Amino acid sequence: MRVLGIDPGLTRCGVGVVEGSVGRPLTLIDVNVIRTSASEHIAQRLVTIERGLDAWLDEFQPDAVAVERVFARSDSSTIMGTAQASGIALVVAARRGLPVALHTPSEVKAAVSGSGRADKAQVGAMVTRILRLDAPPKPADAADALALAITHIWRGGAQARIDAALAAAGRRP
Template identity: 95%
Template sequence: MRVLGIDPGLTRCGLGVVEGSIGRPLTLIDVNVIRTSADVPIAQRLVTIEKGIDAWLDEHRPDAVAVERVFARSDSSTIMGTAQASGIALVAAARRGLPIATHTPSEVKAAVSGSGRADKAQVGAMVTRILRLDAPPKPADAADALALAITHIWRGGAQARIDAALAVQRLAGRTR
């Protein structure tokens, strides 16, 4: 399974593609950050993010997209930009008919580090270890995008198998 993880943000939108499956080593395919300047109007910044995500979807052809679920913070201007970038990511993936999952920051932290309260350095260190990298991806938004992709492979893949097994069970019940 190939997953594009997206850590949405208006200034820095992290993108990371990971390939693998549960129980097997995961492989880093690519990682980067789309940057926009606060000096540019928000609509133009969102267009830049959309074009960047579209290019990654075209280039890497993921099987699924995992986006960080927006959560309430005390700084409403930060959450607004994150929500706008998240919406762009969701629309870009949905337009292609890709499966989309959202994961909360604490779910991602728990999946990669074992603790939902892990800090950015711990998440970066675990992403480095899981993907067998020489150094943590920089900036932290890039590592967070990879952590989202890892979480989806580990959790989303398991959920997909459960859903498929339940569907088979329902069909078997109808044919009896």
């Protein structure tokens, strides 16, 4: 399974592609961030993110997309931009008919580090270890995107098998 992880952000939108399956070593395909300038109008920034995500989908042809679920923080200006970038990510994936999963930050932290309260450095260290990298991906948004893809492969892949088994048994997933 090949998964595009997206850590939505208006200034830096982390993107990372991981390939693998549960119980097998995972492989980093590519990782980066899509950047926009705060001096640009919000609409243009969202178009830049959309075009960037479309380019990643064209180049890497993922089987699924995993996006960080937006949650309330104290800074409403930050959450608004994150939510807008998240919406763009959902639209570009849905437009192509790709399965999209939303994972909470604590779910991702728990999946890759064993603790839902892990800090960014711990997540980066575990992504480095899981993917057998020489150094943690920078910036943290890139590492977070990879953590989302890893989480989806480990958890989303298992959920897909459960749903398929239920469907085969004639029950709704």
